[in-house]
Amino acid sequence: GESVGLHLPTLSVQEGDNSIINCAYSNSASDYFIWYKQESGKGPQFIIDIRSNMDKRQGQRVTVLLNKTVKHLSLQIAATQPGDSAVYFCAENPAFSGGYNKLIFGAGTRLAVHP
């Protein structure tokens, strides 16, 4: 179940450092965003989400920042660990209304954590 493409952008970080993964979204009408993590052979795993009425949301070791002006989303991972190595996808929901969602995924970024 690899999500990886040969030409996925790769972010290499040292264990313990903070990681920042960026995503540009395309639809200005999107008002809900999710970050997913995909490890080799597995399906995407939900990390954190954010609605457009917020510009920041924090989880455990992760923070998502949303800049609607430039349609940019970022995922910050604090104290990156080897287990964080995976491909990370941002997904946007272009039609956010009760129960009627569809997610459009970005191309993904590979995070490689080195000891």
Add this chain to the structure above:
Amino acid sequence: DARVTQTPRHKVTEMGQEVTMRCQPILGHNTVFWYRQTMMQGLELLAYFRNRAPLDDSGMPKDRFSAEMPDATLATLKIQPSEPRDSAVYFCASGPALRGGKSYGYTFGSGTRLTVV
């Protein structure tokens, strides 16, 4: 933990054969998605269902693909006839409808890796 179950995990078939992939969504989830993942195209939405009704299957090649939900515990994606270009990993995801304005990320299954030779 509740999980989305997909079967089979791997499928190798010859071109022209029918392929059926199955998904058991999380109990209580009433929205189901089918995605396809390839190296070239990434994750593409094929179809999604709410309360077993197809809401959008515009991402699915209609001539050979079909998606159904015979009941609330089973979603199927069928390809007939299969072609080598259908080789990909097919994911099913399920999620609850929004309540009180609060939303949740969808839960993905582990996928079915399809190889058409």
